[in-house]
Amino acid sequence: MQQKxxxxxxxxxxxxxxxxxxxxxxxxxxxxxxxxxxxxxxNDQLIKQxxxxxxxxxxxxxxxxxxxDIEKARKEIDAIVPKEAVVASINFSSIFSEVFIEALKPGxxxxxxxxxxxxIITRTGWSPVVLRSPTITSSTIRGIRKGFIxxxxxxxxxxxxxxxxxxxPPPGSDWxxxxxxxxxxxxxxxxxLVQTPHSRIxxxxxxxxxxxxxxxxxxxxxxxxxxxxxxxxxxxxHGHMDHMGFLPYLYAYGYDGPVYCTPPTRELMALLQTDYxxxxxxxxxxxxxxxxxxxxxxxxxxxxxxxxxxVDITPEIKMTLYNxxxxxxxxxxxxxxxxxxxxxxxxxxxxFGYTKLFEPANTYFPRIETLFLESTYGAKNDVTSNRRExxxxxxxxxxxxxxxxxxxxxxxxxxxxxxxxxxVLEDYARRDxxxxxPVYIDGMVMETSAIHTAYPEYLRExxxxxILSNNSPFESPMLKVAKxxxxxxxxxxxxxxxIAPSGMMNGGPSVEYLNLMAEDEKNTLxxxxxxxxxxxxxxxxxxxxxxxxxxxxxRTKIMNIRMRVETVEGxxxxxxxxxxxxxxxxxxxxxxxxxxxxxxxxxxxxxARAAGSLLKREARAPLNLEAIRLK
Numbered sequence: 001m002q003q004k005x006x007x008x009x010x011x012x013x014x015x016x017x018x019x020x021x022x023x024x025x026x027x028x029x030x031x032x033x034x035x036x037x038x039x040x041x042x043n044d045q046l047i048k049q050x051x052x053x054x055x056x057x058x059x060x061x062x063x064x065x066x067x068x069d070i071e072k073a074r075k076e077i078d079a080i081v082p083k084e085a086v087v088a089s090i091n092f093s094s095i096f097s098e099v100f101i102e103a104l105k106p107g108x109x110x111x112x113x114x115x116x117x118x119x120i121i122t123r124t125g126w127s128p129v130v131l132r133s134p135t136i137t138s139s140t141i142r143g144i145r146k147g148f149i150x151x152x153x154x155x156x157x158x159x160x161x162x163x164x165x166x167x168x169p170p171p172g173s174d175w176x177x178x179x180x181x182x183x184x185x186x187x188x189x190x191x192x193l194v195q196t197p198h199s200r201i202x203x204x205x206x207x208x209x210x211x212x213x214x215x216x217x218x219x220x221x222x223x224x225x226x227x228x229x230x231x232x233x234x235x236x237x238h239g240h241m242d243h244m245g246f247l248p249y250l251y252a253y254g255y256d257g258p259v260y261c262t263p264p265t266r267e268l269m270a271l272l273q274t275d276y277x278x279x280x281x282x283x284x285x286x287x288x289x290x291x292x293x294x295x296x297x298x299x300x301x302x303x304x305x306x307x308x309x310x311v312d313i314t315p316e317i318k319m320t321l322y323n324x325x326x327x328x329x330x331x332x333x334x335x336x337x338x339x340x341x342x343x344x345x346x347x348x349x350x351x352f353g354y355t356k357l358f359e360p361a362n363t364y365f366p367r368i369e370t371l372f373l374e375s376t377y378g379a380k381n382d383v384t385s386n387r388r389e390x391x392x393x394x395x396x397x398x399x400x401x402x403x404x405x406x407x408x409x410x411x412x413x414x415x416x417x418x419x420x421x422x423x424v425l426e427d428y429a430r431r432d433x434x435x436x437x438p439v440y441i442d443g444m445v446m447e448t449s450a451i452h453t454a455y456p457e458y459l460r461e462x463x464x465x466x467i468l469s470n471n472s473p474f475e476s477p478m479l480k481v482a483k484x485x486x487x488x489x490x491x492x493x494x495x496x497x498x499i500a501p502s503g504m505m506n507g508g509p510s511v512e513y514l515n516l517m518a519e520d521e522k523n524t525l526x527x528x529x530x531x532x533x534x535x536x537x538x539x540x541x542x543x544x545x546x547x548x549x550x551x552x553x554x555r556t557k558i559m560n561i562r563m564r565v566e567t568v569e570g571x572x573x574x575x576x577x578x579x580x581x582x583x584x585x586x587x588x589x590x591x592x593x594x595x596x597x598x599x600x601x602x603x604x605x606x607x608a609r610a611a612g613s614l615l616k617r618e619a620r621a622p623l624n625l626e627a628i629r630l631k
Contacts (some may be wrong), residue, residue: 001054003167006030009053013046015039021063025163026156027258027303028311029057033097037062037122056312061097062125070094073124077101080119085109088133091145092126093152099126100148105468106130135472138450140271144299151300158301162258165232168315171198176342176631178372178595182206182219184624185601187376187532188242191219192346192597196337199314200226202234203333203346207245209276210506210532212286218246223625228254233313236261237348238330239268239415241276248273248294256301260313262321263304264329264455268415270299271447279507307331316341322362325351326573327416328451328458334365342631343367345591347374349598352575352583354387356423357416357452358460361575363586370630371591373584375599375621376530376574378607383576390570391424395435397524397566398425402437402495406522406563411510411537413503414444416573417529419452419474421499423463424571426476440490442482442500442509449474482509491516504535511536515549515559523563528571533600541567577607584611594619595628 001009007023010032014020019035032050034040040060050058068076070092077090077099085108091100099120103109109130110117120128134141148155173196181202182189188208194201208217221228228250236244236259247259247269261269273295280288305311305321313319316338321331326349333346345368350361377384384390401408412418422439429435441449453472456464466473482490482498490498491513500509517523531538536547545561575583584594594611596604596619604621612619622628 001056001167002169003164006054006167010050013050013053015043019063024160025167027159027162028166028305029059029163030054032058032060033063034060035063035066037125041118041122057309059127061127062121064094064097067094067097067125068123073099073126076124077120077128080116080123082108086133091149093149095152095156097125097127098129099124100129100131100145102131102133102145104133104135106132132454132456134450134454135467135470136446136450136453136474138267138447138454140267140447141451141454144267144270147299155300159303162303166312166315170316170339173197173199173316173338173341175629176337177627177629178344178370179224179627180597180622180624181221181223182624183242183598184622184626185599185604186624187530187598187600189217189219189246190237190243190348190598191221191246192372193224194335194337194344196316199317199337200224200231201313201317201335202231204237204243204348205234205245205247205250206240206242207276209241209245210504210534214289218249218289220625229256231255231257233257234259235313235319235333236265236269237333237346238324238327239265239272240327240349240413241272243348244269245273245276246289248290248298251297251301252290252294258313259298259302260305260311260319260321261302262306262329262331262458264451264458265331266299266302266304267451267454268327268329268448269302270295271444271451272414273298275444282507322365323359324348325353325355325358325361328357328455332362334368336367337631342369344370344372344630346372349374349376349574350583351573351579352586353579355420355573356427356460357420357463358458361583363583364588368587368589368591369593371587371594373580373594373596373607373611374574375580375596375604375607377572377576378580378596378599378603378610380577380606380610382603383578384570384572387570390568391428394421394424394526394528394568395428397526397568398437398497399435401522401524401564404522405495406520406524407491407495407517408497408524408526409510409513409517409563410497410499410526410528411503411505412445412499412501413529414501415448417503417571418445418499418501419449420571420573421528422449422479423473425497426473426478429476429478436478437495437497438480439478439497439499440480440482442487442498442513444501445499446481487512487516503529503537504531505537505540506535517563518547518559519562521562521564525561525563525565527565527567528569530572530574540565580607581610581614584614590615591617593617596621
């Protein structure tokens with residue numbers, strides 16, 4: 001629907017006494033500014049009527065000229081919101097007529113049926129935006145939320161520009177194609193272009209974080225055939241570097257459009273991309289392809305979208321994100337292109353199996369003609385062991401190591417596997433009081449755990465309930481935060497477990513601990529996640545016991561791995577072969593074709609052949625740089 005049609009529809013539905021001052025297409029939403037908000041609230045069905053008529057999310061705000069003075073409004077809000085809500089901050093954005101209220105118990109700020117929100121807007125004029133405080137302090141979340149206020153003017157201008165582009169007559173496209181720009185028959189640098197005659201969308205823009213060579217580390221963006229500023233939108237499936245690590249590069253070299261992802265993914269991107277800029281030179285010996293100012297620009301261009309929310313991202317493409325079960329905020333992307341022209345699903349990384357953190361990946365979609373499916377563990381023999389048995393094995397190895405007076409090092413990805421392992425150990429400690437071994441958390445693990453506590457609605461219901469009832473498993477007494485200078489003290493201290501990134505041991509705290517622990521045979525190294533063939537973790541996992549390292553004097557020396565080395569499977573955030581086949585079997589409706597991605601050469605091919613046999617449909621494993629016409 002075009003802007004003029006939206007304005008006409010709104011004026012026909014809204015009572016004249018509301019006093020409409022303007023109607024704006026603000027990003028994905030329609031915002032109506034009024035002088036008399038009380039008149040609007042006389043009819044509680046009005047908002048539904050408006051949303052149904054314009055087929056978009058609608059917000060009604062008070063015109064700036066009618067807003068209460070900020071300090072007076074702050075006092076009013078303090079008086080209205082129950083003290084039990086534990087309000088952490090109240091910040092105002094005049095240009096949006098919004099007040100951001102951050103509280104530990106946001107439900108009490110909202111009130112039953114939204115009664116508190118209604119009282120705030122009718123008494124002060126300010127539209128409340130309620131944010132959940134993380135139960136663990138998070139500098140990442142604090143920085144992003146400060147940006148809501150500091151960057152409001154720039155963001156308002158940007159959102160109006162996005163809204164104007166989207167609210168155009170839908171063009172009559174007659175073809176759809178996908179171009180494979182990364183992570184096809186390989187793992188790392190995920191990137192795919194979806195294109196019609198009138199729309200250009202990138203899904204994921206990742207890097208391969210274990211290599212420094214540009215031709216192998218970055219997606220093939222130079223093969224798109226057009227300039228970056230001609231892109232309409234970017235969609236990020238989740239907050240791992242191999243799916244979003246190259247995104248700031250786009251902003252460094254000409255792109256200035258929107259990025260769509262879930263709110264937790266936004267926070268994870270800010271954290272991990274900043275860490276990559278800090279560590280790229282040290283860990284990989286390369287200059288990062290972008291700087292922190294590019295990350296900041298990216299953050300100002302993110303438009304967060306919740307699971308199940310249907311949104312227009314171009315005049316002809318609707319997008320919906322669904323739970324992928326991989327990490328917090330991970331999403332499967334459904335695109336509805338044209339008026340029934342084509343429907344595709346991009347799985348991203350997904351888990352269709354049990355984890356302590358998340359519900360299994362979604363399997364129902366309105367329509368699917370084409371499915372792009374990950375194949376990380378797609379080979380016939382990629383079958384993980386029984387989860388309960390693997391949890392017991394992990395705990396037993398820890399007990400055996402501690403009994404000898406040793407320490408256990410578990411290298412993990414800061415997001416996903418670290419929290420899963422923390423929950424496994426915390427759960428065991430609650431069931432067995434004798435399991436009182438200190439667990440040290442290093443690197444970004446506690447910061448990413450804090451992000452989990454700010455978005456408990458993205459977690460398994462049992463974990464969500466614990467966080468909401470002030471019994472967060474991420475704040476168990478057994479978990480101790482390791483300070484940057486504590487590593488030697490921890491290694492030389494009492495028996496303990498150390499959980500530290502990076503998961504593939506390409507740098508970061510896990511490698512620093514390895515240097516301190518490797519030559520003591522009482523210690524144990526336990527791998528619990530995927531190890532890229534190019535990573536240090538993979539080499540050690542496969543039996544390498546003499547590791548060349550650079551000493552403080554700049555000379556090469558040999559680190560001897562005398563510690564016990566174990567691999568405990570079953571904790572992956574990826575589906576194994578059985579789970580992938582079960583996902584396909586449960587998928588509704590059945591797609592017309594399946595293309596595999598995000599898997600090593602043979603794994604992608606094996607899964608494609610199995611999928612074709614199961615579904616009796618076309619299935620294959622495309623290569624990077626292939627372009628496939630979907631319609």
